[in-house]
Amino acid sequence: MGARETGSRPRVVVVGGGFAGLQAxxxxxxxxxxxxxxxxxxxxxxxxxxxxxxxxxxxxxxPRRISVSLAAALPGVRLVLxxxxxxxxDRRRIGWSDPEGGRGELGYDRLVLAAGSVNKLxxxxxxxxxxxxxRGLPEALYLRDHVTRQLEMAASxxxxxxxDARCTFVVVGAxxxxxxxxxxxxxxxxxxVRQHVGLRGQRVRWLLLDLAERVLPELDVRLSRTADRVLxxxxxxxxxxxxxxxAHAGGVRLTTGEEIxxxxxxxxxxxxxxxxxxxxxxxxxRGRLVVDEQLAVxxxxxxxxxxxxxxxxxxxxxxxxxxxxxxHAERQGRLAGRNVAASLGHGRPGRYRHHDLGFxxxxxxxxxxxxxxxxxxxxxxxxxxxxxxxxxxMPGNRVRTAVDWLLDAALTRQTVQLGLVRSPAVPLESRxxxxxxxxxxxxx
Numbered sequence: 001m002g003a004r005e006t007g008s009r010p011r012v013v014v015v016g017g018g019f020a021g022l023q024a025x026x027x028x029x030x031x032x033x034x035x036x037x038x039x040x041x042x043x044x045x046x047x048x049x050x051x052x053x054x055x056x057x058x059x060x061x062x063p064r065r066i067s068v069s070l071a072a073a074l075p076g077v078r079l080v081l082x083x084x085x086x087x088x089x090d091r092r093r094i095g096w097s098d099p100e101g102g103r104g105e106l107g108y109d110r111l112v113l114a115a116g117s118v119n120k121l122x123x124x125x126x127x128x129x130x131x132x133x134x135r136g137l138p139e140a141l142y143l144r145d146h147v148t149r150q151l152e153m154a155a156s157x158x159x160x161x162x163x164d165a166r167c168t169f170v171v172v173g174a175x176x177x178x179x180x181x182x183x184x185x186x187x188x189x190x191x192x193v194r195q196h197v198g199l200r201g202q203r204v205r206w207l208l209l210d211l212a213e214r215v216l217p218e219l220d221v222r223l224s225r226t227a228d229r230v231l232x233x234x235x236x237x238x239x240x241x242x243x244x245x246x247a248h249a250g251g252v253r254l255t256t257g258e259e260i261x262x263x264x265x266x267x268x269x270x271x272x273x274x275x276x277x278x279x280x281x282x283x284x285x286r287g288r289l290v291v292d293e294q295l296a297v298x299x300x301x302x303x304x305x306x307x308x309x310x311x312x313x314x315x316x317x318x319x320x321x322x323x324x325x326x327x328h329a330e331r332q333g334r335l336a337g338r339n340v341a342a343s344l345g346h347g348r349p350g351r352y353r354h355h356d357l358g359f360x361x362x363x364x365x366x367x368x369x370x371x372x373x374x375x376x377x378x379x380x381x382x383x384x385x386x387x388x389x390x391x392x393x394m395p396g397n398r399v400r401t402a403v404d405w406l407l408d409a410a411l412t413r414q415t416v417q418l419g420l421v422r423s424p425a426v427p428l429e430s431r432x433x434x435x436x437x438x439x440x441x442x443x444x
Contacts, residue, residue, distance in 0.1 A: 027337025
């Protein structure tokens with residue numbers, strides 16, 4: 001029950017523990033203190049620092065480095081493990097399923113929806129069955145094991161066609177995630193090849209596909225050129241203007257008609273809001289929940305939304321909404337926490353207005369691309385800025401992450417299968433907020 005039902009202090013419920021949800025809960029707790037109960041509902045007990053997920057898949061970082069305990073990061077906030085699948089706006093209640101299949105229900109006085117995003121699936125035959133997504137730790141760990149296994153099995157095979165198929169890796173989507181996965185991949189497979197006598201002389205192929213005209217199409221063309229150069233220097237076949245037309249167990253058929261034999265298809269096409277948004281029955285824009293510049297949902301002032309789930313007006317670009325980036329999500333989360341506190345009589349509300357501070361792209365090894373304050377950088381300066389930015393942005397585990405980077409630079413990369421995650425556990429089509437659950441037939 002909420003305070004209006006019990007007469008106790010008000011209850012603020014935050015749905016989602018990503019960039020937006022973490023900051024919303026943290027800010028609300030700091031501003032309200034003991035004046036309100038803050039509850040965070042999330043399927044996992046950790047905040048995932050998504051920008052470094054490709055480094056986990058490549059064996060550079062251990063998974064716990066980018067997994068920050070929510071309980072430790074949010075002292076004073078009550079953590080509920082569950083996936084919210086029901087929001088009753090009239091009764092001001094949410095419902096969720098817990099990790100063991102149980103049900104829970106909770107009333108609220110203020111609600112912050114920060115459910116985040118999921119994989120964007122396109123209606124392409126075979127993709128849901130044969131592609132691997134890349135939105136969470138299970139997918140990253142599975143991909144690392146899968147790539148390692150493919151090369152180890154290729155090393156023991158006498159069939160040239162099977163060896164070629166196992167040593168061919170197809171990445172679809174040349175945005176942030178796809179570009180970073182494709183850049184990190186050859187560094188991992190090069191380390192594996194050096195360790196297996198049976199792979200000497202074997203060609204290992206990495207392909208990056210996108211219908212866009214260049215990699216990182218959303219960024220400045222100079223950053224795009226830097227990333228493209230690094231990819232090609234590592235032997236990645238960058239195929240712009242083409243994508244997958246059909247996927248099957250033995251490979252993919254491209255939109256050009258070319259058949260690529262492969263056992264690995266990594267799907268990094270993009271994201272869309274968590275399906276919970278569509279189930280609310282409220283107005284949406286591009287699938288995201290419509291809010292005003294103070295992040296409030298029209299007609300429901302007790303409900304705020306932020307991050308990838310919200311269509312936040314971009315006051316720096318009239319008529320547009322903010323892009324789905326961690327930079328926006330983090331800052332919107334802080335504002336949501338501030339405005340929730342203000343609605344309960346603590347402080348004054350604000351409007352969301354944020355100018356881009358630039359972007360960083362981690363390309364593995366000594367390579368990176370960055371444009372802090374819109375100054376384009378490459379090489380060592382970009383690397384320093386990129387890693388410095390990530391260490392400052394992480395809400396925890398900074399020292400451990402930095403140590404892992406130092407060890408990777410000084411020692412041979414560890415390349416063994418952990419066997420922790422099996423393929424059925426990481427379907428591309430899923431309800432989890434870390435992976436997509438349904439194919440959206442409106443997206444092409």
